[in-house]
Amino acid sequence: MIRKFVDRKEELEFLETEFMDTELKVIILYGRRRIGKTELINQFCKDKPHIYFLADKRGTLINAREFAANSARYFNDITPEVRNFDDAFIYILKRTEDRKLIVTIDEFAYLVEKDDSIPSVFQKIVDVHLKGTNVYLILCGSSISMMEGILGYRSPLYGRRTGQWKVTPLRFRDSWSFLPRYSLEEFIEAFSVVGNIPAYLLQFDDSADIYENIEKRILGKGNPLYDEVEFILRAELREPSVYMSVVEAIANGATKVTEIANRCHINTKDIPKYLQVLQRLQLVHRVVPVTERKPKTKKAIYQISDNFFRFWFRFVYPNRSDVEGGEVDRALSKIRAEFNPYVGMIFEQVCREFLVEVNHRAGLPFHFTKIGTWWGHFREDGVRKEIEIDIVALNEDTRDILFAECKWQKNKKVGINTYHNLMEKSTRVEWHNDKRKEYFALFSKAGFTPGLKKEKENVILFDLKEIEKHLKS
Numbered sequence: 001m002i003r004k005f006v007d008r009k010e011e012l013e014f015l016e017t018e019f020m021d022t023e024l025k026v027i028i029l030y031g032r033r034r035i036g037k038t039e040l041i042n043q044f045c046k047d048k049p050h051i052y053f054l055a056d057k058r059g060t061l062i063n064a065r066e067f068a069a070n071s072a073r074y075f076n077d078i079t080p081e082v083r084n085f086d087d088a089f090i091y092i093l094k095r096t097e098d099r100k101l102i103v104t105i106d107e108f109a110y111l112v113e114k115d116d117s118i119p120s121v122f123q124k125i126v127d128v129h130l131k132g133t134n135v136y137l138i139l140c141g142s143s144i145s146m147m148e149g150i151l152g153y154r155s156p157l158y159g160r161r162t163g164q165w166k167v168t169p170l171r172f173r174d175s176w177s178f179l180p181r182y183s184l185e186e187f188i189e190a191f192s193v194v195g196n197i198p199a200y201l202l203q204f205d206d207s208a209d210i211y212e213n214i215e216k217r218i219l220g221k222g223n224p225l226y227d228e229v230e231f232i233l234r235a236e237l238r239e240p241s242v243y244m245s246v247v248e249a250i251a252n253g254a255t256k257v258t259e260i261a262n263r264c265h266i267n268t269k270d271i272p273k274y275l276q277v278l279q280r281l282q283l284v285h286r287v288v289p290v291t292e293r294k295p296k297t298k299k300a301i302y303q304i305s306d307n308f309f310r311f312w313f314r315f316v317y318p319n320r321s322d323v324e325g326g327e328v329d330r331a332l333s334k335i336r337a338e339f340n341p342y343v344g345m346i347f348e349q350v351c352r353e354f355l356v357e358v359n360h361r362a363g364l365p366f367h368f369t370k371i372g373t374w375w376g377h378f379r380e381d382g383v384r385k386e387i388e389i390d391i392v393a394l395n396e397d398t399r400d401i402l403f404a405e406c407k408w409q410k411n412k413k414v415g416i417n418t419y420h421n422l423m424e425k426s427t428r429v430e431w432h433n434d435k436r437k438e439y440f441a442l443f444s445k446a447g448f449t450p451g452l453k454k455e456k457e458n459v460i461l462f463d464l465k466e467i468e469k470h471l472k473s
Contacts, residue, residue, distance in 0.1 A: 006198070007174035008040050011165060015044045018163050019102075022134050026126055026160050029140040030147035031167030032282050033232055034199035037140055040167065041104055050074075050102035051092070060115045064088055067105070085121055089129045102136040109141035112150070123156040143236065144280055169196040169282070169306075172353045173471045179206035184468045185445065186210065189339075192346035193218070195307030200225065214335060218316060219328050226323075229312045236281060242266070246274050247304065250284065251313035255301035275302055283309055290372030290392045291431040307346060314342060344408035348373075348390045351406045351443045354467055355393060363470070364460075365439050366400035368393035378428055387425050391441075399432045404441040414444040416451045419459050443467070 018025050031037055038054075045052065051074045053067045061084070068088040072079040080091045092103065105111070111118045122139070130137065141147040144166075150157050151164060176187050178201035189210045194200035203225055204213045218225045233240040233247075242264075249263035257275075261268040278284035285305045288297050304310040315338070316323070319331035352371055359368055371393040377386050391404035403426045407414050422440055441460040442448070448461050 006177045007170060008036070008043070008167075011040055011167060012044060014163070014165055015040075019044075019048070019100075019136060022100075023162075024126075024130050024133055025136045025162045026130075026157075027136070027138045028147065028151060028161050028164040029138055029167065030144060030164075031142070032144060033142045033235070034197050034228075035167050035169060036198040037142070037167050038106055039198070041106070041138065041140060045102055045104070048102055049099065050104065052104045052106065054106045055108060055110045057110045057114055060084065060111065060118065060121075063111060086125060086129065089125050093129060093133060093135075096133070096135070098134065100134050100136065102138065104138040104140060106140045107142060108139040108150075109143035109146040112146055113143070119150055120156040123160060126157070126160045144282070145277070148280075170198065172196065172350055173357070175201060176471070178202060179204055181206040184464050184471075188347060188350055189343055191350070192307055192343045193311045194225075195310075197306065197308065200228075200308050210339075211332060211336065215328060215332055218312075219323050219331055221324070225308070225312075226316070229309055229317075237277065243274060243278065246271070247278065247283065247309060248313045248317060250302055250304055251310055255303065257300075257302075260302070282306070287373065289374045289376065290370055290394065291374060291429060307349075310346075311342075340408065340410065344406070347408040347443070347445070348406045351404065351462070351467075352391055354462070354470065355391065355402075355404070355441075358470060359393070364393075364402070366395055366398060366402075366437075368400070368402060369395050369397070374429055376428060387428055389422070389425055389429070392429070394431065399436045400439065401429075401431060401436050402439040402441060403429075404443065406443040408445045411446055413447045413449045414442055414452060415449040416455065418442060419452060419455060 015027070018027060029037060029041070041052070051071050053070045055063050064082055064085045064087070067085065068082040068091060069079045071088060071092050075095045077095070080087070082088045082091065092101070126137070139150070149155060151161065152158060172191060175191060175196040176182070178198065179187055179190055182190060186206075186209070190204055190206075190213070193210065193214060194204055203217045205217075208216070217223055220226060230240070230244070233243050237243050245264040245266075246260060249260045252263075254260045254263040257271050258268055261271045264271075275284060275286070279286065283304065283306050284302055286300050287303055288295075288300045292299060304313070315335045319334055322328070322331040355364070355371060358364055359371075371391065373388065373390060374392040375386070375388040377384055379385070389403055390406045391402075393402040393404070394400065403422055405418060405422050407418065419440065419442060422442070426438060426440070439460070440458065441462065442452075443462045445464060447463045452459070453461065
């Protein structure tokens with residue numbers, strides 16, 4: 001795999017600012033697997049004195065000895081005999097001579113998993129051995145629950161850290177840098193498959209089209225992405241099969257707690273605990289209508305946060321029989337048939353992020369403080385009707401509100417009827433009805449009809465060219 005480093009400006013600035021201090025630093029760096037933590041550390045440590053150690057699950061003694069061996073290589077020295085991490089750090093300190101030194105222990109959670117005394121061991125190392133030094137210690141991990149436990153007030157390491165950073169997925173615009181030869185349309189399709197996780201983006205080839213990448217990089221045993229989802233869930237969770245069924249249910253349209261429970265044949269009261277774990281892993285997120293003021297509302301639904309997980313459960317998992325049986329073409333034809341509507345859902349995500357960026361640049365009629373989606377229902381002639389608006393952005397103080405729809409249609413320009421339908425749906429949104437100021441926006445892959453363009457005084461129009469202009473400015 002080609003290594004590539006994109007963005008992470010804020011993370012690097014944080015690490016560099018801490019490095020400028022002359023006192024002891026203990027930095028906790030964590031985030032989900034494949035997100036680019038190790039590459040971030042490599043970029044930060046470049047041209048700086050540093051010792052890097054990748055821990056594994058073989059236990060404390062073996063890891064302490066290998067950590068000491070890594071340290072000895074840095075000092076061009078003979079590997080010392082050590083019994084534990086205390087000995088290894090004593091060895092390092094004897095040879096630093098008060099020089100600034102970065103020491104990184106990657107996958108620190110593996111040590112804790114095999115030996116629950118490790119947080120206490122490192123508490124002593126920080127309090128006794130490193131106190132008064134200018135060592136820059138980074139403890140990095142992919143197990144979010146375990147790393148957040150280390151940060152908790154009950155942990156022996158609580159109060160010892162001098163800084164912490166949770167590494168999150170890339171923004172859409174930064175993800176595009178991994179596949180720069182793609183047009184915006186092509187990258188939105190790729191983003192719909194591999195999302196914004198660096199390790200997944202690196203698997204794709206932007207000299208090939210989306211279906212060739214899906215066939216060669218995902219469908220088929222032996223491809224890294226084919227088994228990736230199961231690997232992640234088995235590595236992180238005690239009941240991977242249960243979580244598999246929960247995520248699969250969400251990917252296929254079961255978004256409410258009761259719907260998920262029924263689809264998975266699990267008691268409804270047990271579903272929230274599974275959803276909480278998936279949220280902590282950044283694989284699922286809870287969504288409420290953007291105008292909702294009650295955080296614990298029963299109107300909440302759940303969506304998959306990671307586009308690759310969404311794609312895998314939507315298209316790969318249900319077609320594994322074809323893939324395993326050598327019928328990759330059949331699986332690919334099913335994906336082709338349903339891919340465009342699927343990308344349409346991801347396009348809404350892209351448009352929301354785009355509006356956030358435009359909002360930061362003061363490029364809208366008002367500055368919104370909240371953005372999301374909205375859904376509700378009403379009765380007409382005794383019939384219950386469900387309605388949804390793709391994007392709603394608002395400002396509670398100024399009572400400005402923006403309604404937007406996103407259309408990913410290949411050769412069909414968006415016309416005046418779409419605008420009128422959006423205006424009609426907006427009347428169903430109960431939010432400062434008598435005092436609000438309304439704005440409307442439309443996003444379209446294929447552009448807009450001349451009739452709609454004449455309405456430009458009343459509606460903001462964004463086609464792919466307009467979106468690309470903003471993203472590249």
